[in-house]
Amino acid sequence: MRGLKEATAETGKVRGLPPVDQWNPPFCGDIDMRIAADGLWYYMNSPIGRKPLVRLFSTLLRRDDDGRTYLVTPVEKVGIAIDDAPFVAVGMEVEGRGRNQVLHFTTNVDDEVSVDEAHPLRFAEEAGTGGLKPYVLVRGRLEALVNRALFYDLVDLGEVQELEGVDWYGVWSAGRFYPMARAAEIGL
Structure with a gap:
């Protein structure tokens, strides 16, 4: 079985990520979600403690030409705050x-x-x-x-x-x- 590093080197892509760069849903506003500088995710000022949920959200991130970071699905795009890097x-x-x-x-x-x-x-x-x-x-x-x-x-x-x-x-x-x-x- 090939490892992730080998598959990424061959294809240039990480398998399993949704094609958020191909989706163009309407902007639905900002939500009270923030990624702190230490990498912790917050929703309404409460830490999101479930790592599988954070991982899921992380696969829906996209940074657009406007310099903002969004959570993107096929039907909506919402803005979130990033303290440093996602x-x-x-x-x-x-x-x-x-x-x-x-x-x-x-x-x-x-x-x-x-x-x-x-x-x-x-x-x-x-x-x-x-x-x-x-x-x-x-x-x-x-x-x-x-x-x-x-x-x-x-x-x-x-x-x-x-x-x-x-x-x-x-x-x-x-x-x-x-x-x-x-x-x-x-x-x-």
């Missing part, structure tokens, strides 16, 4: 080393994604602290914030690479380099 990467496997390594992440809703050209890793400056926050594209325009512990693991995997005459510190995955910061800015 998912949190909570597990990481590293296959190989150096330029040949591939980073695989698991999210809080059990999505698995391998960092590659279709699922890039990016590093954004954290407002107020100037620190870095890593994100990986999971599907569509939906990203997962890489949790702090895994970010430290990414830093441990990092190396310096020259890009267009500038030395950058970053990580490799699937033959592509993902820069975190200029090497000179972090004393390398």
Whole structure:
């Protein structure tokens, strides 16, 4: 039996997800649902404690051109609030080393994604602290914030690479380099 990583690598798609990007239902307004920065889901300010229900809702998420995130079904589209990213990467496997390594992440809703050209890793400056926050594209325009512990693991995997005459510190995955910061800015 093929694993999810192999099936995803071959098809570029995760099996079992509804085709929310193909549905064009009418907008029915916003609902009082929020995904907190730590990945917890809330409905009417109460945490949704049933993981299978959260997983189901997560498969209906879509981020549209307007920058908002919606729950989408074939018959309706409702807006929800996202504090940071809709998912949190909570597990990481590293296959190989150096330029040949591939980073695989698991999210809080059990999505698995391998960092590659279709699922890039990016590093954004954290407002107020100037620190870095890593994100990986999971599907569509939906990203997962890489949790702090895994970010430290990414830093441990990092190396310096020259890009267009500038030395950058970053990580490799699937033959592509993902820069975190200029090497000179972090004393390398």
